[in-house]
Amino acid sequence: GPSGAVFVYQPLEPLQENLLLNRRLIALWIILFLVIITLFGFxxxxxxxxxxxxELIKTTEKIGAGKFYESADVGGVKEINQLYDAxxxxxxxxxSGRKKLG
Known part of the structure; x- marks a missing residue:
């Protein structure tokens, strides 16, 4: 039977341009994702x-005004709670010392 070959020619430039555009878009999305994650972390x-x-600042202001009867829930990290307790x-x-004096 007949035999032959068919050659298909397509320049690589459009494919390379498309690949470069896709790489830029992927990099842009990664940067955007990292910015969002960073903002969420902050x-x-x-x-x-x-x-x-x-809350601790408000508490110290209350102490300065002589009004510190209620318990505040400062929340947050353990060290801040320890500072509040102190x-x-x-x-x-x-x-107690004030009552003893007068």
């Missing part, structure tokens, strides 16, 4: 540290 960090520190203990001791 948000979580601020909720766990900044908010409890603000502050509360200090207040109780100051009040």
């Amino acid at each position: 948000y979580i960090l601020s909720r766990r540290i900044v908010r409890p520190v603000h 502050l509360r203990k200090m207040y109780v001791e100051i009040e």
Whole structure:
């Protein structure tokens, strides 16, 4: 039977341009994903540290005004809770000393 060959020619330039565009899009999506993850991490960090520190600031202001009767839930990390407990203990001791004096 007849035999033959068919050659198909397609330049590689459009394929290479398309591949380069796809690589750029993938890099852009990865960068966007990393930025979103970083922002989310900062948000979580601020909720766990900044908010409890603000609660401690309010507590020290109450102590300065002589109003520290209620218990506050500062939340956050363990060290901040320990600081709050130490502050509360200090207040109780100051009040006890004040009552003894007068």
